[in-house]
Amino acid sequence: MRYAAGIFGDKWCFVLLRDVLLHGKRYYGDFLASDEGIATNVLANRLARLEASGMLSRHIDPAKKSKVFYLPTDKARALLPAFLGMIVWSTDYDEQTEAPDSFAKAFREDPKATIAWYETEIDRVNAALPDPVT
Amino acid sequence: MRYAAGIFGDKWCFVLLRDVLLHGKRYYGDFLASDEGIATNVLANRLARLEASGMLSRHIDPAKKSKVFYLPTDKARALLPAFLGMIVWSTDYDEQTEAPDSFAKAFREDPKATIAWYETEIDRVNAALPDPVT
DNA sequence: CCAATTCACTTGTTTTTTGCAAGTGAATTG
DNA sequence: CAATTCACTTGCAAAAAACAAGTGAATTGG
Numbered sequence: 001m002r003y004a005a006g007i008f009g010d011k012w013c014f015v016l017l018r019d020v021l022l023h024g025k026r027y028y029g030d031f032l033a034s035d036e037g038i039a040t041n042v043l044a045n046r047l048a049r050l051e052a053s054g055m056l057s058r059h060i061d062p063a064k065k066s067k068v069f070y071l072p073t074d075k076a077r078a079l080l081p082a083f084l085g086m087i088v089w090s091t092d093y094d095e096q097t098e099a100p101d102s103f104a105k106a107f108r109e110d111p112k113a114t115i116a117w118y119e120t121e122i123d124r125v126n127a128a129l130p131d132p133v134t
Numbered sequence: 135m136r137y138a139a140g141i142f143g144d145k146w147c148f149v150l151l152r153d154v155l156l157h158g159k160r161y162y163g164d165f166l167a168s169d170e171g172i173a174t175n176v177l178a179n180r181l182a183r184l185e186a187s188g189m190l191s192r193h194i195d196p197a198k199k200s201k202v203f204y205l206p207t208d209k210a211r212a213l214l215p216a217f218l219g220m221i222v223w224s225t226d227y228d229e230q231t232e233a234p235d236s237f238a239k240a241f242r243e244d245p246k247a248t249i250a251w252y253e254t255e256i257d258r259v260n261a262a263l264p265d266p267v268t
Numbered sequence: 269c270c271a272a273t274t275c276a277c278t279t280g281t282t283t284t285t286t287g288c289a290a291g292t293g294a295a296t297t298g
Numbered sequence: 299c300a301a302t303t304c305a306c307t308t309g310c311a312a313a314a315a316a317c318a319a320g321t322g323a324a325t326t327g328g
Contacts, residue, residue, distance in 0.1 A: 004221075198275090
């Protein structure tokens with residue numbers, strides 16, 4: 001748990017992991033445009049930190065070498081169950097949640113299937129990206 | 135998720151919730167003695183923040199009125215599944231984890247039972263405390 | 269009693285981190 | 299080949315954290 005706190009017990013790391021796992025964000029520019037409004041220096045710092053801790057892998061877009069994208073590693077993907085658990089919690093206690101009740105219902109009835117659905121979503125987004133060049 | 139990040143996307147809030155939910159800590163002095171070494175001003179600030187967001191309730195020990203303890207609310211207890219999910223994740227990826235493999239095994243085989251076990255643990259700790267005086 | 273102690277915080281002060289504005293340099297486009 | 303895109307850096311002011319030292323109510327020991 002101390003390990004977990006060290007990695008995403010930081011607001012921005014938490015937001016970035018959410019964006020990459022749940023919102024299909026991959027490019028630097030995508031992350032920068034997050035609703036929360038992260039500063040560029042903090043974004044660069046946190047992407048580096050997440051790469052260093054093995055949560056994201058950094059790649060250069062071969063079609064346009066000035067663009068960079070980040071892929072969630074298996075280690076990051078393994079957080080999905082915990083993240084989805086937090087979303088369910090939010091649907092119960094956040095009055096302004098954007099997550100529909102149907103999500104919480106589905107997750108509670110069959111968590112494994114819900115997790116599997118998000119896993120395939122991640123694969124689908126990754127498949128649409130160019131072949132990673134490290 | 136944004137709501138969740140706002141509440142425990144902060145290292146110290148995260149640690150305090152872990153301590154109250156998983157390590158049976160209740161008294162101000164208990165939290166202060168956490169391995170991570172929180173400063174007193176930050177501790178006071180975070181306890182107030184968690185109380186304001188309805189995660190903890192503050193009580194004065196009637197037996198010794200200078201002592202204060204904090205109880206996790208139902209809202210905080212509802213985070214148990216997500217927290218336990220994170221611990222399972224840590225057992226897989228943190229080489230220095232203190233959690234035994236048996237825990238991850240039990241949780242994966244029967245998450246509901248494992249959650250229920252922690253719920254009763256929380257009740258057991260609470261039952262040993264004096265009647266809460268707000 | 270009452271001086272010493274415990275306990276949950278506060279109050280400075282220094283150090284670290286963040287947010288903001290403005291670059292920078294490599295790669296690409298028109 | 300000048301203008302633009304893009305992923306960062308850099309410099310600086312502001313906010314937050316760590317550290318050290320109180321403060322005051324409640325309790326204990328003599």
